[in-house]
Amino acid sequence: MSIVDLTSMSESQITIKNEINQRLSKLRNEVSDYCYQCAKCTSGCEAHKLLELEPHKIIALLKRGLIDEMINSEVIWTCMSCFKCRERCPQKVAPVEVLFALKNMAVACGKQIPGNYTAMLQSILSIGIIQDVKSVTTNDNKTKNRSELGLPEISKPVNTTKFQMVLAKLAVEKV
Amino acid sequence: MKKYALYPGCVIPTEQYAYEISIREIFPLLDIKLIDLKNFSCCGEPMKSVNQMLTISLSARNIAIAEAENLDIFAPCPMCHLAMSECKRILDSDEKTKERVNSFLADENLKYEGKSQIVSIIDVLYDIVGLQKISDLVKKPLNNVKVAVHYGCHLIRPSEIGRSDNSENPQKIEEILKVLGAKPAYYPEKLDCCGGLLTSNLPETALTKTGQKLQAVQQQGFDAFVDVCPWCHRQYDSKQTKAGETVATKLEVPVFYLTQLIGLAFGINKEKLGLEFNLSPVDKLKIG
Numbered sequence: 445m446s447i448v449d450l451t452s453m454s455e456s457q458i459t460i461k462n463e464i465n466q467r468l469s470k471l472r473n474e475v476s477d478y479c480y481q482c483a484k485c486t487s488g489c490e491a492h493k494l495l496e497l498e499p500h501k502i503i504a505l506l507k508r509g510l511i512d513e514m515i516n517s518e519v520i521w522t523c524m525s526c527f528k529c530r531e532r533c534p535q536k537v538a539p540v541e542v543l544f545a546l547k548n549m550a551v552a553c554g555k556q557i558p559g560n561y562t563a564m565l566q567s568i569l570s571i572g573i574i575q576d577v578k579s580v581t582t583n584d585n586k587t588k589n590r591s592e593l594g595l596p597e598i599s600k601p602v603n604t605t606k607f608q609m610v611l612a613k614l615a616v617e618k619v
Numbered sequence: 620m621k622k623y624a625l626y627p628g629c630v631i632p633t634e635q636y637a638y639e640i641s642i643r644e645i646f647p648l649l650d651i652k653l654i655d656l657k658n659f660s661c662c663g664e665p666m667k668s669v670n671q672m673l674t675i676s677l678s679a680r681n682i683a684i685a686e687a688e689n690l691d692i693f694a695p696c697p698m699c700h701l702a703m704s705e706c707k708r709i710l711d712s713d714e715k716t717k718e719r720v721n722s723f724l725a726d727e728n729l730k731y732e733g734k735s736q737i738v739s740i741i742d743v744l745y746d747i748v749g750l751q752k753i754s755d756l757v758k759k760p761l762n763n764v765k766v767a768v769h770y771g772c773h774l775i776r777p778s779e780i781g782r783s784d785n786s787e788n789p790q791k792i793e794e795i796l797k798v799l800g801a802k803p804a805y806y807p808e809k810l811d812c813c814g815g816l817l818t819s820n821l822p823e824t825a826l827t828k829t830g831q832k833l834q835a836v837q838q839q840g841f842d843a844f845v846d847v848c849p850w851c852h853r854q855y856d857s858k859q860t861k862a863g864e865t866v867a868t869k870l871e872v873p874v875f876y877l878t879q880l881i882g883l884a885f886g887i888n889k890e891k892l893g894l895e896f897n898l899s900p901v902d903k904l905k906i907g
């Protein structure tokens with residue numbers, strides 16, 4: 445299985461897209477109506493000052509159904525997942541969850557995934573974790589590995605073939 | 620003696636050794652036994668932006684591995700703890716999704732049932748072990764060092780999922796530090812995010828977030844900064860020099876994992892607490 449199966453728009457991904465669509469419509473129909481645009485979410489947003497993310501506007505755009513505009517915009521990838529908007533919204537609207545759904549949709553539509561996400565996903569597919577063990581340096585510049593430190597071997601999927609089967613199902617079956 | 624499966628996740632065992640070493644050192648003293656299991660994978664949280672179903676399935680898979688051994692799970696990384704707690708919340712209330720996830724897991728003969736509890740570092744230290752027991756073990760009190768506490772976002776939010784402390788005014792780490800003889804103090808930036816999750820696509824901005832918070836901490840005269848998350852620690856400790864460059868400041872803030880400070884107060888020597896891996900100027904602080 446390749447990374448393409450899990451991320452891009454292949455025949456089998458149509459079902460994934462449908463499901464994310466359902467998630468977005470649910471958020472749109474059941475949640476965005478409660479938003480009264482008080483912008484409390486934006487006032488505490490960690491990504492607002494540096495990157496101009498405005499979670500209240502994300503909800504407003506969702507309400508108007510402007511999904512395509514959002515998944516084509518890089519701004520959805522500036523959220524730091526601090527969960528403050530979800531925590532503080534007086535109406536229990538969770539802009540951060542809308543952003544996750546939008547990013548999932550962008551990926552399912554075959555949009556380019558920014559930054560390191562592809563590498564992390566590739567690593568999960570091959571060894572089960574987001575990165576292999578790094579060479580770790582001490583503050584007096586010595587390199588140490590786990591066994592020198594008496595630490596046990598890293599826990600990873602024992603049977604990689606079967607592990608990949610699990611992930612493959614996720615990509616292919618209706619998820 | 621309580622036992623837990625230790626779920627180390629990805630970041631701790633591949634690079635943040637100081638956290639793992641100090642946890643393994645102090646837990647036996649607190650009468651907590653940690654069991655190492657094979658076969659774990661990523662918790663899935665770092666992939667939530669890519670495919671949320673992948674997150675849920677990976678978390679369920681890890682929980683199922685511990686369930687097969689009848690063990691509750693201790694997840695020291697708050698991000699893993701959040702992913703698994705959210706997964707549990709979803710699957711325990713939604714039979715259909717649970718069945719679907721279990722149909723994925725069947726290939727590896729695994730099954731999510733929902734019987735294992737997931738506990739965080741603060742659940743263990745504050746709620747399960749408790750202040751009294753920690754206090755009884757203190758041999759070298761921390762000389763009133765003035766400490767800035769960083770909880771990290773995932774440990775305390777979203778509270779709807781059940782997190783380890785109050786989301787707007789968390790105090791459990793401060794209470795632990797007081798028992799150790801340190802002087803935690805409030806600072807207005809306490810709840811600010813480290814920015815670490817932007818490292819994958821906007822690394823400069825991530826470092827700016829880190830630098831801004833540490834700069835504020837330094838200006839307010841703190842002796843030390845304490846955290847409990849490997850992602851946050853990587854920002855504040857491992858990358859402190861670079862973070863300083865983004866705010867044009869020479870940062871010299873000693874950054875510790877809480878478990879390292881606990882170990883020092885227990886009189887454990889610093890080699891055994893992985894202090895050689897802290898890249899911030901921890902030697903500045905004459906403690907332990």
Ligand code: SF4
Nearest residue numbers: 479482483485500533
């Ligand atoms: S999402 Fe919530 S906090 Fe944000 S503008 Fe709407 S009601 Fe206000």
Ligand code: SF4
Nearest residue numbers: 489523524526527529
């Ligand atoms: S979770 Fe994202 S959108 Fe919400 S406040 Fe934090 S950075 Fe802003």
